[in-house]
Amino acid sequence: MAILLKSTMTTWKAVLFLLASGQGLLLSFALIVKGLRNQRPNLFLGLILYIISLELLNAWGMQVRYHHSPDAFPFWTLQSYLVLPPSIWFFTQFRTIPGFLFRRRYWWAYAPAVVEMLVQVGRTLYGRTTGQHLPPLLENPIWFFCTEILPILGTAAAVGWLGYQLTTIAPEKRGRFLSIRPFVKHYVFFGFLLILTVLWTAGVIIDLPIFSGIELLLTLFLFAYGYLGYADSSYFDLRVAPKQKPAEKPSFAHFDDNQQWNRLNRAFEQDALHTQSRLTLEEVADRLQLPTRYISYLINTFHQSNFNHFVNALRVEAVIRKLNDPAEQHKTLLALALEAGFNSKSSFNQTFRAHTGQPPSYYLPKPNKSVGHL
Incomplete structure (x- = not known):
């Protein structure tokens, strides 16, 4: 046996x-x-x-x-x-x-x-x-x-x-x-x-x-x-951004970095600057009455990224937040993307995957996928 x-x-x-x-x-x-x-x-x-x-x-x-x-x-x-x-x-x-x-x-x-x-x-x-x-x-x-x-x-x-x-x-x-x-x-x-x-x-x-x-x-x-x-050919994408050189602080010694960084964050959180399509660094600098180079320095120092990456991260977060909001369930992904500040379907899909490693559909509510697809 x-x-x-x-x-x-x-x-x-x-x-x-x-x-x-x-x-x-x-x-x-x-x-x-x-x-x-x-x-x-x-x-x-x-x-x-x-x-x-x-x-x-x-x-x-x-x-x-x-x-x-x-x-x-x-x-x-x-x-x-x-x-x-x-x-x-x-x-x-x-x-x-x-x-x-x-x-x-x-x-x-x-x-x-x-x-x-x-x-x-x-x-x-x-x-x-x-x-x-x-x-x-x-x-x-x-x-x-x-x-x-x-x-x-x-x-x-x-x-x-x-x-x-x-x-x-x-x-x-x-x-x-x-x-x-x-x-x-x-x-x-x-x-x-x-x-x-x-x-x-x-x-x-x-x-x-x-x-x-x-x-x-x-x-x-x-x-x-x-x-x-x-x-899924993107499954093995290990999205590692290029290593950036340490930022050198511009000669703006009279600014308080923490205070100005908080001002910058409040401008985006309260006024939702990121929802403006094609927002530029110059427009933000003009609103805060700060030099553009100093704003770039703040984002690089506190967020470890550049201006575009910082703004796009906020836009992607806004889309994900609305995907889980019952009051927004009647809107399509494209509508949510445009409201968040993206100017096209292709840029939204590419940016979303680059920031999260997943397609937008991955964040759709699982029990009730009532939000339309792109």
């Missing part, structure tokens, strides 16, 4: 490995094609998924002893862990550094992985052609270090860089309203990679028996998360 139960568990595990790896490969190829066309970050996400999918397919092959079949297709030779560090690194660069450009010379980062795969394919073809049994490459300490240890170190560095970049995301840059979904979206992927790196290190370097219990769970999780990214 115990033997039958163990055999059944092994069979089910092999089936789940095969299904998960198949889904992951399909998704990775879709992301790679999407990335090659116009969304380059998806290319590197696809490469990450591709390596993990082949790893799970390799686990399936070991479960069913596929590798020992003379007619087996040697898919395991088309995998290299050396793909992971540069893929995570470039994915981070695209998603956290505005205006990052991928140059052709960066492809050289994948040269070690290509060399490893070519060597493995060549050895496999030579062994099958001559019938000779070649010793495993991993028995060579230099090869083991280059293909097993270096990828772990490189992945740890890339994941660390992703974590560091995430610390530059300031809540103020996304507006004053925070929801749990953008937070999860930004940090779960990093958490997954961090856990995967730690477990990978424990399995290879410390030689702990951890792969059988966690490989399926972590890989299926990544497939599910990757599918979200493919279904």
Whole structure:
């Protein structure tokens, strides 16, 4: 009975490995094609998924002893862990550094992985052609270090860089309203990679028996998360604004910064200046009888942003506030946007997503979505 139960568990595990790896490969190829066309970050996400999918397919092959079949297709030779560090690194660069450009010379980062795969394919073809049994490459300490240890170190560095970049995301840059979904979206992927790196290190370097219990769970999780990214290309947007240089205070020593900042806030809160379409810095300065450069300094110092970002944040807040006001439920999103000071549908949608990380429809009242869509 115990033997039958163990055999059944092994069979089910092999089936789940095969299904998960198949889904992951399909998704990775879709992301790679999407990335090659116009969304380059998806290319590197696809490469990450591709390596993990082949790893799970390799686990399936070991479960069913596929590798020992003379007619087996040697898919395991088309995998290299050396793909992971540069893929995570470039994915981070695209998603956290505005205006990052991928140059052709960066492809050289994948040269070690290509060399490893070519060597493995060549050895496999030579062994099958001559019938000779070649010793495993991993028995060579230099090869083991280059293909097993270096990828772990490189992945740890890339994941660390992703974590560091995430610390530059300031809540103020996304507006004053925070929801749990953008937070999860930004940090779960990093958490997954961090856990995967730690477990990978424990399995290879410390030689702990951890792969059988966690490989399926972590890989299926990544497939599910990757599918979200493919279904919504903006899902992985880590909206990090460019780092600004510290503002230098203009030579207006006779002004009290706290007092003038309170005046500025009252002007917007009481008179709703932000609801004026195409409001300019000069108009605000003229109303408060303050120099334009000093107002820019105040916003940069107290709000850590520029004038446009400050005004748009107030407008987005006004729309969200009205979406939850029963007295405003009869109005469309476009009407609310125009009342808040936006001058067009496209600028409203773009600005709203930039500040909140979500489309306007996400903030519609859940019980009664009576507000019209754009």
